Every structure is written in C-alpha cells, then in structure tokens.
Amino acid sequence: xxxxxxxxxxxxxxxxxxxxxxxxxxxxxxxxxxxxxxxxxxxxxxxxxxxxxxxxxxxxxxxxxxxxxxxxxxxxxxxxxxxxxxxxxxxxxxxxxxxxxxxxxxxxxxxxxxxxxxxxxxxxxxxxxxxxxxxxxxxxxxxxxxxxxxxxxxxxxxxxx
Amino acid sequence: xxxxxxxxxxxxxxxxxxxxxxxxxxxxxxxxxxxxxxxxxxxxxxxxxxxxxxxxxxxxxxxxxxxxxxxxxxxxxxxxxxxxxxxxxxxxxxxxxxxxxxxxxxxxxxxxxxxxxxxxxxxxxxxxxxxxxxxxxxxxxxxxxxxxxxxxxxxxxxxxxxxxxxxxxxxxxxxxxxxxxxxxxxxxxxxxxxxxxxxxxxxxxxxxxxxxxxxxxxxxxxxxxxxxxxxxxxxxxxxxxxxxxxxxxxxxxxxxxxxxxxxxxxxxxxxxxxxxxxxxxxxxxxxxxxxxxxxxxxxxxxxxxxxxxxxxxxxxxxxxxxxxxxxxxxxxxxxxxxxxxxxxxxxxxxxxxxxxxxxxxxxxxxxxxxxxxxxxxxxxxxxxxxxxxxxxxxxxxxxxxxxxxxxxxxxxxxxxxxxxxxxxxxxxxxxxxxxxxxxxxxx
Numbered sequence: 001x002x003x004x005x006x007x008x009x010x011x012x013x014x015x016x017x018x019x020x021x022x023x024x025x026x027x028x029x030x031x032x033x034x035x036x037x038x039x040x041x042x043x044x045x046x047x048x049x050x051x052x053x054x055x056x057x058x059x060x061x062x063x064x065x066x067x068x069x070x071x072x073x074x075x076x077x078x079x080x081x082x083x084x085x086x087x088x089x090x091x092x093x094x095x096x097x098x099x100x101x102x103x104x105x106x107x108x109x110x111x112x113x114x115x116x117x118x119x120x121x122x123x124x125x126x127x128x129x130x131x132x133x134x135x136x137x138x139x140x141x142x143x144x145x146x147x148x149x150x151x152x153x154x155x156x157x158x159x160x161x
Numbered sequence: 162x163x164x165x166x167x168x169x170x171x172x173x174x175x176x177x178x179x180x181x182x183x184x185x186x187x188x189x190x191x192x193x194x195x196x197x198x199x200x201x202x203x204x205x206x207x208x209x210x211x212x213x214x215x216x217x218x219x220x221x222x223x224x225x226x227x228x229x230x231x232x233x234x235x236x237x238x239x240x241x242x243x244x245x246x247x248x249x250x251x252x253x254x255x256x257x258x259x260x261x262x263x264x265x266x267x268x269x270x271x272x273x274x275x276x277x278x279x280x281x282x283x284x285x286x287x288x289x290x291x292x293x294x295x296x297x298x299x300x301x302x303x304x305x306x307x308x309x310x311x312x313x314x315x316x317x318x319x320x321x322x323x324x325x326x327x328x329x330x331x332x333x334x335x336x337x338x339x340x341x342x343x344x345x346x347x348x349x350x351x352x353x354x355x356x357x358x359x360x361x362x363x364x365x366x367x368x369x370x371x372x373x374x375x376x377x378x379x380x381x382x383x384x385x386x387x388x389x390x391x392x393x394x395x396x397x398x399x400x401x402x403x404x405x406x407x408x409x410x411x412x413x414x415x416x417x418x419x420x421x422x423x424x425x426x427x428x429x430x431x432x433x434x435x436x437x438x439x440x441x442x443x444x445x446x447x448x449x450x451x452x453x454x455x456x457x458x459x460x461x462x463x464x465x466x467x468x469x470x471x472x473x474x475x476x477x478x479x480x481x482x483x484x485x486x487x488x489x490x491x492x493x494x495x496x497x498x499x500x501x502x503x504x505x506x507x508x509x510x511x512x513x514x515x516x517x518x519x520x521x522x523x524x525x526x527x528x529x530x531x532x533x534x535x536x537x538x539x540x541x542x543x544x545x546x547x548x549x550x551x552x553x554x555x556x557x558x559x560x561x562x563x564x565x566x567x568x569x570x571x572x573x574x575x576x577x578x579x580x581x582x583x584x585x586x587x588x589x590x591x592x593x594x595x596x597x598x599x600x601x602x603x604x
Contacts, residue, residue: 090212090225090228091209091210091211091212091225091228091229091232092228092232093232123224123225123228124224124227124228124231124258148209148232148233150209150210150211150229151194151210151211151212151213151219151225152194152210152213153210
C-alpha cells in the first residue's frame with residue numbers, strides 16, 4: 001500500500017462525519033478512530049427574585065440577516081447575511097444523533113445535502129428523522145440535544161451552497 | 162397537579178390561565194404561528210408553539226399537543242371549549258400517557274357526541290326528549306313515515322353534527338322528498354357519517370340549558386339554568402341566567418338535567434340543553450361535555466368559579482358543598498362581541514386600532530384582545546364576552562345598555578350595534594323571545 005493512498009484516506013476521513021473507519025487490503029489494515037467532543041451544555045444562572053418565566057418561544061426576526069436565539073443569547077448578523085435556518089417541523093424532543101452513543105448526524109462545518117437527515121425529533125415515542133431542505137454548510141447548531149423544541153424553532157443555521 | 166397545559170386559544174385560554182394562577186398551578190399554553198402575539202402566550206407561565214396557523218395542524222393536532230404537554234412536564238390538560246374539548250380519542254390519549262384530562266370520561270364524551278346515542282341514553286334515563294329523536298333514519302321511506310308520525314314541520318339533523326351544523330328545517334312531505342338525499346350527502350361530506358334523524362320541530366321553542374357538575378365521588382349538582390334563545394344560525398349571541406320561566410318548569414329542567422348526569426356517573430362540568438315550548442313542555446336536545454362559552458353568567462349569579470371547580474374536581478377533590486348551598490341570586494346577561502359586519506355578518510378580521518372596554522359596577526369582560534392586536538382570520542370571530550350583573554333582570558338590562566355604549570372597538574367591524582337593538586326591543590325586555598326570533602326580526 002502506498003503512502004499517498006494512506007494520506008488520501010486519512011484526509012477523506014477527517015473531512016467526513018465518520019468516527020470509525022477500517023480498511024484492509026493484501027494483509028495491510030488501517031483503522032482510524034476519532035474522539036468526539038460534545039459541547040458542554042451551558043448552564044444559565046437565573047438570579048433569585050427574577051420570575052422563572054421560561055418561554056421556549058424563540059423570537060426570530062423576519063430578515064435572514066438577523067438571527068436571535070433568546071435562549072443562548074447568540075446573535076449572528078451582518079457576516080451571516082445569507083444564512084438560512086432549518087426549522088422544527090413539529091414539536092418534540094430534539095436529538096442530534098440516532099442513538100445516545102452514536103455520533104451526531106451533522107456538526108458545525110459539515111456540508112449537508114438536500115434530503116440528508118440532520119436530526120431527530122421525538123414526538124409521542126416516534127423518532128421523526130428531519131431532513132434538510134437545502135444544500136449547504138452548517139454554520140451553527142442552535143438547538144440543544146435532548147431538549148424540547150417547538151414548532152418552527154430554528155435548529156440549524158446553514159450557509160447555502 | 163403542578164402544571165397544566167391549555168390546549169386552546171383566545172379568551173378561554175386566558176380564562177383558564179387566570180383560574181390556574183389563583184390555584185397556584187403553573188400554566189403552559191399551546192399556540193399556532195398565527196397566535197405568537199396573543200395575550201395568553203404573553204400571560205401564561207410558558208408558551209409552546211405546536212404548529213402553523215391552520216388549526217388542523219396546530220390546535221387540533223392531537224399528537225403535537227400531547228407531546229407539548231409531555232415535554233413541558235405537565236400533569237394535566239385543560240381543553241377549554243371547541244377544538245379538542247369534545248374529542249373522546251384525545252381524552253383517551255391523555256389518560257394513556259398519564260395526563261389528567263380536565264373534563265369528563267372519554268366514554269361520556271363519546272355517548273353525548275353522537276346525537277342519536279345521546280337521545281337514546283336520555284330516553285332510557287327517563288328524560289323527556291323531542292318526538293322522533295333518537296331514531297336513526299335508514300331510508301327515505303323511513304323518513305317519510307316518521308315525519309308523518311310526529312307531524313310537520315320537522316328538523317332533519319346529521320347524527321354527527323353539532324353546534325347547529327348539519328340541520329335543516331323541512332315544512333312538508335314534498336320538501337322532505339326533495340331535500341333528503343342532499344342532506345345525507347352533506348352530512349357525509351361534513352362529518353364523514355351520512356346518518357340522519359328527523360324530529361318534530363318545536364314551534365317558537367326556547368333554548369334553555371342547565372349547568373351540571375359531577376365530582377369523582379358520584380355526586381351531581383346543578384348550578385341553575387341559562388336562557389340562550391337569542392341565536393343566529395344556531396350560534397348563540399346573547400345569554401342570560403336565570404331564565405324567564407315558570408318556577409315549575411325551572412324545577413323540571415333542573416331535575417331532568419341532574420337525572421341524566423347522575424345516570425351515567427358524569428364527572429366534571431357539563432351542560433344539558435333543552436327546548437322549551439310555549440306550554441312549558443321541555444325536551445332534551447343534547448349535552449355538551451365541556452365548559453361552555455356562556456359559563457360566566459352562571460358564575461355571576463351563583464358566585465362559583467366553574468373553571469376552578471373543573472380543576473379541583475379533576476384533582477379528585479369532592480364537592481365541599483351541597484345543592485342547597487348553590488343559590489341563584491340576581492340576574493346576569495352575556496353579550497358575545499364578534500368581529501363581524503353587523504349587517505352582513507361576514508367576519509371582519511384585522512387590527513384593533515382603538516379599544517376601550519366598559520367598566521363600572523357589575524361588569525365583567527372576558528377577552529383576549531388588546532389595542533394594537535391583529536385578529537387572525539383563521540379562527541372564530543368572537544373577540545370579547547361582556548357580562549353584566551343586576552339585582553334583577555331590569556337592572557341587568559340597564560347595565561347592559563350602558564356598557565354597549567361605553568365600549569369602543571375601532572379598526573374592525575363588530576356586532577355591537579346589534580346589542581343596542583336587542584336590549585331595547587320590547588320582545589326582549591318582556592322576555593318573550595324564542596330560537597328563531599333573532600333571525601326573524603333583526604337579520
């Protein structure tokens with residue numbers, strides 16, 4: 001097996017969303033593994049005395065240039081003028097991966113195709129696979145794994161390609 | 162019960178939020194995309210969007226609403242009126258996933274949801290029913306025979322209809338022969354069930370209903386009657402409590418209403434509707450297995466908060482009072498203010514640019530609109546219920562006249578002018594109106 005091929009495989013692997021890769025040819029075996037680092041959930045501290053009014057109503061302005069996610073306080077504008085949101089088509093629990101120990105369907109930086117499954121929304125014990133309706137690069141994952149999402153809530157910000 | 166999901170919108174969602182808040186229970190309200198600026202969404206402890214403006218995909222979406230209750234850790238669902246309030250499958254689904262449905266048993270919703278079954282049940286319980294009702298019509302021949310038996314005019318009704326939908330008046334055999342097939346077809350299209358029934362049309366009948374309530378221990382009480390004869394296209398326009406009727410008739414109505422509810426072990430709030438003819442005979446027509454739009458007039462004359470009582474009963478608390486404690490005092494009138502053309506009655510959605518609700522003694526306004534609010538075109542046109550109270554009927558009428566003049570709603574057309582006319586009409590003041598009076602006299 002030549003060095004160039006190995007280099008190519010490693011490069012392809014690192015660009016892919018794969019976590020495990022195994023390749024065997026003429027007695028030579030290549031095993032590639034990736035350690036997934038999940039983002040630590042942000043804990044919001046609510047000052048005592050402030051009403052604990054937890055509205056999941058996410059306010060999204062009509063203009064695509066101004067996305068506001070009230071929950072995390074993320075404010076993206078100007079530079080992301082052409083970003084498009086993938087929104088929850090139903091109310092339910094948002095999951096980034098098909099199983100708790102599985103890698104997420106997509107992560108920031110990934111290029112997704114139209115029709116590609118990007119997440120799961122569980123409603124009444126049914127796992128609904130949510131497909132992207134556009135081709136593009138995932139700029140930001142807005143919803144938190146395992147948390148409720150409401151109808152129309154932006155889940156991902158995508159830069160159309 | 163710590164947190165309750167409200168599966169409704171508008172004034173009734175707000176009414177439920179208010180009851181929950183006074184009981185120290187958290188409220189979670191569902192909403193559609195068209196209602197993101199609604200008052201219930203602003204006032205509930207939490208709000209969750211369950212779908213687009215189309216009600217079949219939001220407020221009528223059983224799965225999404227149950228999911229919303231589960232992911233927000235609610236322990237009960239209050240359905241309000243309309244939408245899923247009388248959907249037995251929904252009530253059953255709630256039970257299946259461990260949510261308390263604030264309403265009656267699914268089986269009772271099912272029985273009373275089918276008009277034929279409801280009348281059969283009432284008949285069996287010994288409650289007076291309209292001649293001809295409760296007998297399914299299988300063919301045109303059946304229809305002709307039955308109509309001859311009970312005498313014209315008759316009403317053709319769709320078994321699965323309700324709220325005035327799927328009903329038509331037939332004055333002669335010739336008319337029956339002409340319209341029977343289309344009535345069956347209409348019922349099939351509208352309700353997915355072509356079953357019809359025919360009943361004697363009670364001339365100059367009044368619509369009087371009795372508020373009943375059962376707790377989980379099997380105790381059934383009534384909270385008096387409501388007069389709801391002022392209707393247009395079978396939609397109530399103005400209601401009052403009590404009704405101008407003979408004391409003997411009143412007691413007979415109460416007795417039959419309680420008898421019906423008791424015979425099925427009915428739990429929670431329900432309304433037993435009767436037609437009362439000119440001679441004081443009463444006939445059961447249907448039972449609504451939910452809180453009614455017009456419940457405030459009963460609250461005004463009894464002093465009981467029916468929505469709080471619904472929640473307490475659903476929590477399993479037995480009544481701490483008896484029938485003797487429920488006293489009817491004074492008189493109350495409710496006016497349903499709709500965003501509609503007062504002449505053509507076409508809905509008039511749009512933005513409310515100026516709004517002044519009435520006030521002063523003995524006035525209550527149940528409404529979820531505010532100045533600057535945009536009335537969405539997707540739902541019903543009722544924007545406010547203005548309720549007044551008086552020591553007696555005349556005092557209530559005078560207060561009603563005052564509040565109609567005080568009320569200012571600009572930006573949309575409303576039916577307020579209609580109340581001005583009704584409240585000053587001699588027939589109304591005398592208390593001699595019937596279910597067709599409004600259509601015959603004022604439209």
